[in-house]
Amino acid sequence: MAQIRALIFDVFGTLVDWRRGVARDAQAALAPLGLDGDWEGFADDWRAQYQPAMAEVRTGRIPYRKLDLLHRRNLDLVLRARGWDGAVDETTRAHLNLAWHRLDAWPDVGPGLAALRQRFLLAPCSNGHIALMVALARHNGWHWDAVLGAELAQDYKPQPVVYQAAVAALGCAPEEVLMVAAHTDDLQAAAAAGLRTAHVARPFEKGPGGGETGPTAPVDWAAADLVELARTLGG
Amino acid sequence: MAQIRALIFDVFGTLVDWRRGVARDAQAALAPLGLDGDWEGFADDWRAQYQPAMAEVRTGRIPYRKLDLLHRRNLDLVLRARGWDGAVDETTRAHLNLAWHRLDAWPDVGPGLAALRQRFLLAPCSNGHIALMVALARHNGWHWDAVLGAELAQDYKPQPVVYQAAVAALGCAPEEVLMVAAHTDDLQAAAAAGLRTAHVARPFEKGPGGGETGPTAPVDWAAADLVELARTLGG
Numbered sequence: 001m002a003q004i005r006a007l008i009f010d011v012f013g014t015l016v017d018w019r020r021g022v023a024r025d026a027q028a029a030l031a032p033l034g035l036d037g038d039w040e041g042f043a044d045d046w047r048a049q050y051q052p053a054m055a056e057v058r059t060g061r062i063p064y065r066k067l068d069l070l071h072r073r074n075l076d077l078v079l080r081a082r083g084w085d086g087a088v089d090e091t092t093r094a095h096l097n098l099a100w101h102r103l104d105a106w107p108d109v110g111p112g113l114a115a116l117r118q119r120f121l122l123a124p125c126s127n128g129h130i131a132l133m134v135a136l137a138r139h140n141g142w143h144w145d146a147v148l149g150a151e152l153a154q155d156y157k158p159q160p161v162v163y164q165a166a167v168a169a170l171g172c173a174p175e176e177v178l179m180v181a182a183h184t185d186d187l188q189a190a191a192a193a194g195l196r197t198a199h200v201a202r203p204f205e206k207g208p209g210g211g212e213t214g215p216t217a218p219v220d221w222a223a224a225d226l227v228e229l230a231r232t233l234g235g
Numbered sequence: 236m237a238q239i240r241a242l243i244f245d246v247f248g249t250l251v252d253w254r255r256g257v258a259r260d261a262q263a264a265l266a267p268l269g270l271d272g273d274w275e276g277f278a279d280d281w282r283a284q285y286q287p288a289m290a291e292v293r294t295g296r297i298p299y300r301k302l303d304l305l306h307r308r309n310l311d312l313v314l315r316a317r318g319w320d321g322a323v324d325e326t327t328r329a330h331l332n333l334a335w336h337r338l339d340a341w342p343d344v345g346p347g348l349a350a351l352r353q354r355f356l357l358a359p360c361s362n363g364h365i366a367l368m369v370a371l372a373r374h375n376g377w378h379w380d381a382v383l384g385a386e387l388a389q390d391y392k393p394q395p396v397v398y399q400a401a402v403a404a405l406g407c408a409p410e411e412v413l414m415v416a417a418h419t420d421d422l423q424a425a426a427a428a429g430l431r432t433a434h435v436a437r438p439f440e441k442g443p444g445g446g447e448t449g450p451t452a453p454v455d456w457a458a459a460d461l462v463e464l465a466r467t468l469g470g
Binding site for chain 2: 068133152170
């Protein structure tokens with residue numbers, strides 16, 4: 001079996017708690033305007049537009065554009081659906097759209113990445129673009145070797161080219177790269193591209209009971225969190 | 236004047252001493268085979284093929300390929316020119332070609348980058364590809380926010396697209412990005428793309444008296460080294 005040289009990571013849900021982070025920023029931005037809501041529901045509604053927006057790029061209906069632009073279009077949709085279109089000005093929307101740049105990591109991520117970095121090259125392989133990954137790394141104190149993912153490939157996961165472009169940029173063979181994610185479908189697509197796979201449980205990703213507690217299809221490794229994964233891999 | 240948000244760096248010559256590093260590795264690989272030479276001259280000859288090889292990509296005669304592949308073609312040319320073709324086997328060539336992954340930084344680079352990182356986003360904008368930049372960062376203990384440059388742009392400096400792709404990936408306006416290099420021509424190309432420019436002196440890049448002691452055309456800042464640049468910028 002080939003030696004693993006690099007680990008690449010899904011980010012939203014796997015490394016950062018998007019639901020509580022977006023809910024917090026939505027409340028901070030919108031509650032002062034007199035708008036009232038279930039802010040985690042607001043985050044869920046915003047996130048629900050994520051896959052449909054990327055599907056337009058994946059199918060070639062629109063050219064690749066950075067996730068900030070898809071997030072912004074989706075935010076406008078969510079505000080309109082709530083009847084809040086007239087209440088939220090451009091400045092507030094632009095600021096709130098960057099909530100995705102300010103998400104906090106799950107507590108195991110900092111120590112887990114630091115341990116894994118002793119032994120492996122590390123890079124995000126997210127649908128977020130480079131500037132967004134840079135912002136999240138600064139916000140959470142992560143040290144990536146490179147920032148890979150959708151922007152490098154000019155397409156969105158689970159398109160094979162996103163995993164293939166990451167592998168090629170690292171100068172590795174596919175089987176030397178381990179994809180880490182809390183989403184089985186992401187790992188299945190990585191495996192189909194020849195990568196190895198590790199699942200981490202994120203039972204709270206979509207609120208209590210709303211995340212994967214384990215893989216729903218075979219993977220090479222499954223761990224409760226990144227610290228356990230580092231121990232398992234000897235990182 | 237716009238606030239500077241990010242610094243992007245030339246690498247070969249500006250951050251690392253390619254001449255002594257390549258000479259050291261060439262001696263280590265080739266002297267045991269009974270080959271004898273002026274090893275810094277060997278490094279110079281190898282480096283002399285660098286611009287002509289990239290020119291083939293820039294002019295569209297060949298598609299973009301990673302610098303490792305150009306370096307390898309150039310190494311074969313240099314060995315042949317010395318009549319050493321039969322003496323150096325494939326394994327030795329493949330190992331020696333990675334001398335460019337093992338170059339040591341000038342002594343100010345570590346502390347200079349650490350100081351600048353307190354205030355600015357930092358990324359290489361080199362003609363070296365991502366895997367090569369990752370290797371040099373690991374070898375020298377640097378912490379980049381992202382790895383930008385030729386591979387992202389699929390072309391070689393001084394083509395404008397290389398600077399433009401770096402600026403776009405950072406989500407910055409051109410005037411918010413400062414290009415740092417020891418080569419005036421690199422800075423002139425960056426300035427033409429709208430970036431700001433800082434020259435650092437590398438008087439020993441090509442041996443004693445063989446590097447730029449200062450810019451030969453106007454730049455926004457000029458410094459003796461990165462520590463001085465960090466002080467000047469308040470980093």
